[in-house]
Amino acid sequence: MSVKIELMKTIPTIESTSSWLRAIRQINALFRPLEFTEKRSQKYGDFYQIVFKDAPPTLITSNPQAIEDIFTASPDKFVVGKGNQGLSFLVGDNSLLLLDGKKHKSRRRLLMPPFHGESLQKCNQRIVDITNQVCSRLEINQSFNVRSLMQEITMGVILSVIFGINSENRCGCEPSSRNRLQELLTNLLETFNNPLNSSLIFFPILQKDWGKFSPWGNFLRLKQEIKNLIYSEIDKRRDLIASGEFEGKDILTLLLLAKDEKGEKMTNEELHDELITLLFAGHETTASALAWVFYWVHYLPEIQEKLRFELNIWREGLGNCNINQLTYLNAVISETLRIYPIAAGAFPRIMTKSMSVMGYDFDPNTWVIISIYALHHREDLYPDSKKFDPQRFLERTYSNYEYIPFGGGNRRCIGSALALIEMKLVTATILANFELKLVKHRPMTPVRRGLTVAPPAAFKMIVKNRS
Ligand code: HEM
Secondary structure (H helix, E strand, O other), X not given: OHHHHHHHHHOOEEEEOOHHHHHXXXXXXXXXXXXXXXXXXXXXXXXXXXXXXXXXXXXXXXXXXXXXXXXXXXXXXXXXXOOOHHHHHHHOOOOHHHXXXXXXXHHHHHHXXXXXXXXXXXXXXXXXXXXHHHXXXXXOOOEEEHHHHHHHHHHHHHHHHHHOOOOOOOOOOOHXXXXXXXXXXXXXXXXXXXXXXXXXXXXXXXXXXXXOOOHHHHHHHHHHHHHHHHHHHHHHHHHHHHOOOOOOOOHXXXXXXOEOOOOOEOOHHHHHHHHHHHHHHOOHHHHHHHHHHHHHHHHOHHHXXXXXXXXXXXXXXXXXXXXXXXXXXXXXXXXXXXXXXXXXXXXXXXXXXXXXXXXXXXXXXXXXXXXXXXXXXOOOOOOOOOOOOOHHHHHOXXXXXXXXXXXXXXXXXXXXXXXXXXXXXXXXXXXXXXXXXXXXXXOOOOEEEOOEEEOOXXXXXXXXXXX
16 A cells, blocks of 8 residues: 555646546647647656546556557456447447447457458459549649548448349449448538537536537437438348348348357347447548648649559569558558547547556556557657658567557557558559649648647648549
């Protein structure tokens, strides 16, 4: 006990009894998430706690040793679902994001294979085809919204992974339903397209249905229509499987065939929640990351030159290798996810038992927030951290506790391999076919977009040439 008191004294602590101060901090974190994180770590370091009246204590860290302790701890030492409860309005109560324990483990085991290995390889051509199809409407000398373009591509990819859409359309997801779903999902996510609207997520008091023209009312109506469409796709697919007409390996089929340890299949509600989670988590994040890649590559001509050089050799077959072996492309993607990680923090972990992190003891019910942004800007790991410099990834390797754009431990992003291959193939395909330039060649500041931090919604580029 005495050891604990002694050590607790040495952890920098933010204390407050004022709920006003708490609200001001929340608003700051909402509107200026990166500056807020940065200022805090400059002031309190890489391992500090927040003790507020009427709220559980919270440990905030960007220390690699602490991150290792957390990611490698037994999963039963934390729950995550409770910390993600605020997302249930979007993904439902049965989403992977809200599960813990055995159920979380078995659902992850079920969902992982389609995002890895052979199944993922089969997606490669589809990613290239979708990119070409979406970009076919780009015209010389015309500007386009980078985020919308990338979002259309990544949405097409995730829909195809989930519903297994193929050219013969034997999957039971009609093009009209698919197009409507795509339109509704895009509109729904636009609800949170800027910091002000994102406050709907963080302040439940604002979640009021004042008719279809109010932001929340519109959100609820869109959500209901999406739900009806997904339920109808589930029913159609179930019938097709039962009649032996469908044998796909897509996620919907996989989930429809899965049984739990009691031999029970998933209910429509459970299926819906899981599908909607993957639809959201699987395209918004990757679209933002791709928008950043195009910004950096065109903002810094020397980076583009090196990248084009490597891609040209690859296309001519001189290197004779797979795209994953392109070291410069890989470094550009890694640096993009380092400098402005799409998720500024990992999911909050809530301790279920007393536990020690970096030798300090914490009580059950302590919340743990890992700041990915602060970790990725540690000067001891990433000198001159504000500089976009892919070279750093060519000169050293980073451990799973020093570089974590996809989080880690038992909650590590299940779509990381898909996101990375998408980023590489989309970048290579667009650069091979187009010469682009930024409409405004100036530094771009990240903004809050729902739960993520993304390039501004108005980010535009111009097509200079088709090659
Ligand atoms: C660049 C793109 C992406 C980034 C930066 C990203 C980042 C993250 C992060 C930081 C987490 C939390 C991990 C933790 O707390 O330890 C996460 C979880 C998750 N991601 Fe991603 N993600 C991306 C793409 C995707 C894609 C393509 C999918 C599609 C399947 C996906 C599905 C998920 C799911 C389902 C979880 C929850 C895992 C769990 O709770 O066990 N993500 N992601």
